[in-house]
Amino acid sequence: METPPLDIVAIGDAIVDVIATCDDSFLAEHKLTKGSMQLLDPQAADRLYAAMGPAREVSGGSAANSMAGVAALGLNAGFVGQVADDQLGDIFAHDMRALGVRFDTPPLPRGDGSGLPTGRCLILVTPDAQRTMNTSPGASHQLTERVLDEAMIRAASITFLEGYLWGPEQPRKAMLKAAGIAHSAGRSVAFTLSESLCIPGRREGVMGLIDSALVDILFGNEDEVRHLTGCGSLGECLDSLAAKVPVLVVTRGAAGAVAVTRSERVEIRAAPVAKVVDTTGAGDLFAAGFLAARCRGRPLRGCLEAGATAAAEVISHFGARPEADLRKLVRL
């Protein structure tokens, strides 16, 4: 049986989130910057985990969360990401497939020499619903272009690339290759910025990708587009980037979001949320709603609104994967 062509295929970190609540003093004690993402080596991750409170485990990964949202919205989604052959890897793969996301990347074979486990992200949620992420990427950063399914990428309307995975050399090469395959097949490439832009050299690499006209749809939040462009005001950031990408989408948290294309500039407010519990995944689900609506041919405002509604659902509970029936919330 041939599988149907995908609407969107993403390449990103394959991570299981380990979510615990904490108070501000815990962040201070462990020198963690609220709202940030930092990379931890396995030993530092073990130390932080030992200090954390009891946790729940939920599959995560930025672009993987987006594909969970895309599938929950009823579209055909695929995901490429590297897990190890271990229990967290089984959990990640199960959760993707259970959502209907095509996920065929084989786990790193045991005894492959790397000895790396499936990646995990220790997420600390403070009472103000801010998340502070501490990622031990493990197997996730061992992704190579060997695992790319070229036919799947050629057949997908959009190939979605995760900025967090832009750092390590092999995954970056794989994403560059995927972007080339997508473009040569006349498909679109979307890229989501990530906080890891502040890592030295990272900004220039991403800017190079954009300057090579490999990005058709660029997602970022305000901080990220400021880091990327070096511009002071949001307006300058938008002007600078909109000249380089056909579709620019900037999320602004509680202030809403803005999208700029060659012909349009649309702003929306954030969707209402009764109680914000955990902001993890807000940007990921915004991208999911936006991309799903775009695949369905919605106008720019409709894409933004779909993004805002999906984001509002995911911040109303712990974990970065949708829990409510997104198809009822976002009518596509």
Added chain:
Amino acid sequence: METPPLDIVAIGDAIVDVIATCDDSFLAEHKLTKGSMQLLDPQAADRLYAAMGPAREVSGGSAANSMAGVAALGLNAGFVGQVADDQLGDIFAHDMRALGVRFDTPPLPRGDGSGLPTGRCLILVTPDAQRTMNTSPGASHQLTERVLDEAMIRAASITFLEGYLWGPEQPRKAMLKAAGIAHSAGRSVAFTLSESLCIPGRREGVMGLIDSALVDILFGNEDEVRHLTGCGSLGECLDSLAAKVPVLVVTRGAAGAVAVTRSERVEIRAAPVAKVVDTTGAGDLFAAGFLAARCRGRPLRGCLEAGATAAAEVISHFGARPEADLRKLVRL
């Protein structure tokens, strides 16, 4: 540094819960009886897991949940249970220790020949908040009396034994030995019945334990005490069992709970819950509240009320471990 003597030490299954929602048709399709617990071999567990929706993982185990509650109530708790040397075992151990529960049972060494992973319980929660449990006990049933810390048991006010673990021979021997150690040190033994009473031979074994006067406090729900005694009405069950155990506690779900001692019989209503989300762990947290209040010298009614309040918290969210600050809800 010497550790302080414990208020309560429990022996039970060391399990990670894998919690997914489903609708009634899923239960029917997979021939699962709503509200029940069944044991699955690893292959059957893998098949059911593959069919389940995306899940969250939260540490569980009946008596382990109770100890989580006891620790959350500010008492000194310990737990004895068998995990494997794997990621789920790490998660279980982390969550116990992060709650302040003393947990020193070494994991089964890798390559011990059993090849069994840490136990997991696939929990399906239907929209009516009922949980249907499918347990693959794995390493948990490999517990032997070798891992008992006799000094810890002698020093704990109450030794709490889990009915689910009464089936396999080695754990049953370990629990019998622990009960003997506790009694010879002048301590109390509590036992919580479980649905596994319907497994042939199990009922007789538990009745034997009770008839040998090894149980000072017996917990069960209505179904369980009916299975155990073979009596028709609740009143008959209570009369029959109260003659054999100094303290009998029977939970009745939304109908409340009743406790019978030689001198008293007290009934209470269930504590109010705004929205019941997932009833997993209700009995476990009831036992936690009751035992904690009893250790603090509360009268019988106060013990029941502490149990009802702790149970009400745990059924208001997914997962069988308390999430709110129990010390604020139950003032001991």
